[in-house]
Amino acid sequence: MMHRHETDENCQPVETDTDSLDRREFLRTSSLAAVAGAATFAWPNRSFAAAADLDAINAEIAKRHDESVKRLQTWIRQPSIAAENRGMNEGCELTMNMLREGGFGQVTKVSTDGQPGIFATLDAGAPRTVGLYFMYDVKQADPAEWSSPPFDAALVDKPGLGKIIVGRGAVNQKGPEAIFLAALHAIRGAGKKLPVNFVFVAEGEEEIGSPHFPQIVRRPEVEAALRKCTGVFMPFAAQGLGGDVTMYLGAKGVVELELTSSGEKWGRGPRKDIHSSNKARVDSPAWHLVEALATLVSPDGNDPVIQGYAAKARPLSTADKQMIAEAAKRLNEAEAKKLLGVERWVHDVDWQQALELLTSRPTVNIEGLVGGYTGPGGKTILPGKAVAKMDLRLVPDMTAAEALASLKAHLAKHGFADIDVHMSGGYDPTSTAADAQIIRASAAVYKKNGVDPVLLPRLAGSWPGYVFTGDPLRLPAGHFGLGHGNGAHAPDEYYLIESTNPKVQGMDGAARSHVEFLYELASIA
């Protein structure tokens, strides 16, 4: 639920036609930016992989194209939806088999209080060890909304783009993950030795807020293995429609929760829906909720006023601000507004300020309001219950636990102690230094492939990187991968298999980028 394609996190309209332009299109570079640590982004020495080695591996990637497509199709065709508890064990087992086939020597299912995770290792005898993070669950899908069934994994020609695979999980995250496995198969198939060792962790609850991911990573044997890593990354399809890439040095944390006002718990108002004429003599849990909500933010609905909520929010550093200023020059405000369907930013700020707010501002958002009669027309009832679905986005050094506690304390202080606060998922923010090896290696491979990535301090969306970047591991963590896909959480999710645009990599190009990335990780200083 929390993590998805980063650009979607920021800008992709949710549940709109996936044919609509991806926000990444406006990321196209109009000016080359100096990014932090640019000097280190030069293509490194290729001591680990001679050009001939890479050529052999790339040939193997091409040779195994159909096999790779088939692997991804097999994976998509096994739905594993944590929110529906559907196909979870099957999805876990299938992923474990794919890891074994990909060369992982030790592959273990890790039970949790929820869906099982996976811990695996691949010892290539290399000096360096890299962490890998996968998810094997996908978001729900309503087949009625799809142009081809979400678990058919159909190959379709998409005008202007190329051949795509359509299916739930195609880009989020089975496509990029399968393509990473394709890279491993190609290296082995070409008779080459892997340049790094791997420590692998996967969860099956990413789409419901990773509630039990710490139970996987905090196991002593997993934690011990991860300690050997130089960093952790998740395979990703980073390219927009124009080939552009934005890199984020972290992500906001999130708390997803429901506020429920009910006559049952309040002791005022009705326990069930009653006829609305009774409003004259009976309290209303729906009004109670509205009044409680109104205390949480400024009157314009924009600024959280929950006492203590943002007390630990770290302001942007000078380096952060410089990074954003540079990004503001390269990213197109008009296109961003168009894609979001907005005419102005909060407080009518300018583009750079909007990016600063997006990066730095903790939020209190209403995802949904559900109370009483929600069908067409009206129904003369006084509802016994009303619910606000909320999410809070957190910046360092806020924590999910403290944010939740501050909300509860605020409600109690303002006379709303009866309102039930149910946190369904969420986690702390995550941050990685710009000079971390995986960041530098990512940028280097992107640049080698002609893509100068826009760099931002933080994704405004969320992913559970805090398990790696926070105490006790404090590892760098991020995403990597050329390639393109879209429609995460939306109908007609796709991943690009064969690209008609030379600036955008198809599946084989994405696999090549992973090979290059592994060699880069092995060699970078």
Next chain:
Amino acid sequence: MMHRHETDENCQPVETDTDSLDRREFLRTSSLAAVAGAATFAWPNRSFAAAADLDAINAEIAKRHDESVKRLQTWIRQPSIAAENRGMNEGCELTMNMLREGGFGQVTKVSTDGQPGIFATLDAGAPRTVGLYFMYDVKQADPAEWSSPPFDAALVDKPGLGKIIVGRGAVNQKGPEAIFLAALHAIRGAGKKLPVNFVFVAEGEEEIGSPHFPQIVRRPEVEAALRKCTGVFMPFAAQGLGGDVTMYLGAKGVVELELTSSGEKWGRGPRKDIHSSNKARVDSPAWHLVEALATLVSPDGNDPVIQGYAAKARPLSTADKQMIAEAAKRLNEAEAKKLLGVERWVHDVDWQQALELLTSRPTVNIEGLVGGYTGPGGKTILPGKAVAKMDLRLVPDMTAAEALASLKAHLAKHGFADIDVHMSGGYDPTSTAADAQIIRASAAVYKKNGVDPVLLPRLAGSWPGYVFTGDPLRLPAGHFGLGHGNGAHAPDEYYLIESTNPKVQGMDGAARSHVEFLYELASIA
């Protein structure tokens, strides 16, 4: 939507098990109350109908029992649901045929901008003419929630009650209406002359707020005919489970509306749902709605603070207060609270004050909140739109038009001019004097049948009686009929056909009460 069984209007939990006790059970008289004008409630002289005449008619009612049941079944089996535009013309035609069979000489379909109405007259050559108001539409019904299909009109034995007919419209309002027609058939079948003439109007949009009812009543020929009437009544099943009856001298008016906050109209926030991470830089139509709602009522959600909204609200008169004080003694507070599922009234007022508020207080109620993601769990979106479904209940001398105007002006004044206010239905309050003939005749027949009705100044629910009681007609209007049913707007709606409780009339007893009522109307001073 507005009118229903009055007791349901006040106290019946909506969409709960209809087996639950009806609120009328607590209406059982524990003390005989002196009601306004009690002297006139004595059983009148029977100059119009000799005892022998009534006996012959009652025998005819019994003889035609099966025929009457069949008529009601036929009617229920023809769904006519305005909200779904389902079976409306068929339902109108069927009603017209039933009127012709019942003896109406002239029966005309009246077109409106919505569903057609009916205008009919029956000239019995009597000195007095009485108005009749019918509705031929019914509320929606979800068969999955019913123990027997809503349009099967099954006859079922209900323990402790007797034989009932189960079906949508059984009590609201086809049952009482069909039983009134049964009374007409019986009078004619017994070879007797009707004691009064009738002017009949019916609408097919009662359940959607009677938006076009004035177009029927305001037609010159209809208005002219109604001017001859001494009053207008609607057949009704007035008895609770214990046989008790509460009479109301009017009803609150109502405005049903939707407040919609959208990025589209606001010019701030997104036009469609976007990812929730954007809250940091994009305004939220959902928060905008919450802030607007919070300005409409006092911080406890109980008292409307819309400027000018209640300016014309007429306070309770001394007579009103006396009537409520008497009712408070006879009605059981503990049972009312139990049936409503509430532990305390607003402001912790006592029972008499609660009844005063119910009668006298204009309300601003939230029927439903619908915005963004409303499914299970959460979804990280910033919704482009949020809606509050509301109803306002009005007392004399407020009007629906002025209430709506004050709400719009209030929103505009507080910075919410962009919030769309869509009134879907509603109308003015209605009032009838306690000494009106139809009120006195109703009370007299109830008392003659051993029921001392509780009298209240006003129903807190609503029905479109204003078309009769307001300008220009200014006719008394109300409801009448012994008999019992329950579940209006709920699953397993029923009407009592054969009663096992001698205090509660079944279908034939209800028909007899109509016969007595007509003779009473003809003879009362």
